[in-house]
Amino acid sequence: MxxxxxxxxxxxxxxxxxxxxxxxxxxxxxxxxxxxxxxxxxxxxxxxxxxxxxxxxxxxxxxxxxxxVNPEAKREKSDRNYSEELMDQGDAYIARTHLMTPTERDVFKVLEKAYGDKYHIFCQVRVVDIIQPNASKYYAKSREYMSLFRQLSQWHFDYVLCHREGFKVFCALELDDPSHERPDRMKRDRIINRVCKEAGLRLERMVVDHRSQEVRLVDKAES
CATH class of the missing domain: 1.20.5 (Single alpha-helices involved in coiled-coils or other helix-helix interfaces)
Structure with missing residues (x-):
């Protein structure tokens, strides 16, 4: 064991x-x-x-x-944008047949008859063509300058009256049709009124009397 x-x-x-x-x-x-x-x-x-x-x-x-680097190829690439790509597809733009609506044409004839002997009458003038941000206060291309510019860049005056001698701007005219009762147009009109007042540009507003088929100035421009 x-x-x-x-x-x-x-x-x-x-x-x-x-x-x-x-x-x-x-x-x-x-x-x-x-x-x-x-x-x-x-x-x-x-x-x-x-x-x-x-x-x-x-x-x-x-x-x-x-x-x-091929400069031509680089320029061609940088110059092309999305809009050009859409144009390549065809039918990207169409031409308007008339510069003004029938109402705007009728108003133009009235203005031409009333003021054509003393003023040149221009229609659909860009606001920024006669009113610009104050370059002495804001540097060109600065954030403030561009903000003020963009606020007006898409808007137009219906008509602008200029003196025949020298083409000095006399006043801008706005046709207050029913579309100006929309909230967005009311906001636009409020801004335009203030801009013209600050810039020292005379702005007159017009209405169409459909009964008498006449155009009446809200504050008639006096020569």
Whole structure:
């Protein structure tokens, strides 16, 4: 019995020793593997660094390369915009048949008869063609200047009267038809009134009497 116990003990000790040796060998193999991988990695990094330094030295010894740019191709690319792409599809624009609406033409005839002997009468004149932001207060192209400019750039006066001698602006005329009762037009009229007052431009408003088919000035311009 004692001999069997002794053999069992010896066997257990042997397995323990072999197990310890196996774990030690596995640890050594892991160390060798990591060191080998790390060494390769470091070697690769060092080689890349040497290659970069060598290429920089070669580039420094050679004259710089100047890229060849075709100015015509560059200009053609920068000049084209989305509108031109739409034009390529065809039928992007159509021409208006008349410059003025029938009512505006009738009013023009009345104005021409009443003031044509003393004033030139122009229609659909851009507001910014006769009123501009104050360049002495705001630098041109500044944020303030462009904000004031854009506020007026899409608006037109219905008519503008200019003296025949020298084409000096006498006044601007606005035809207050029913469209001016819309909220957006009321806002536009409020701004236009204030702009003309600040700029010192005389602004007169007209209404059409549909019963008598006559045009009446709200504040008739006096010559």
């Amino acid at each position: 004692e001999q069997a116990m002794q053999e069992l003990t010896n066997t257990a000790v042997t397995f323990a020793i072999y197990g310890a040796l196996f774990m030690a060998a596995l640890t050594i193999l892991r160390i060798i593997f990591y060191r080998s991988s790390l060494g390769k990695l470091l070697g690769s990094v060092n080689r890349r660094r040497r290659d970069r330094r060598r290429r920089k030295a070669e580039d420094a010894s050679q004259p710089p390369k100047v890229p060849v």
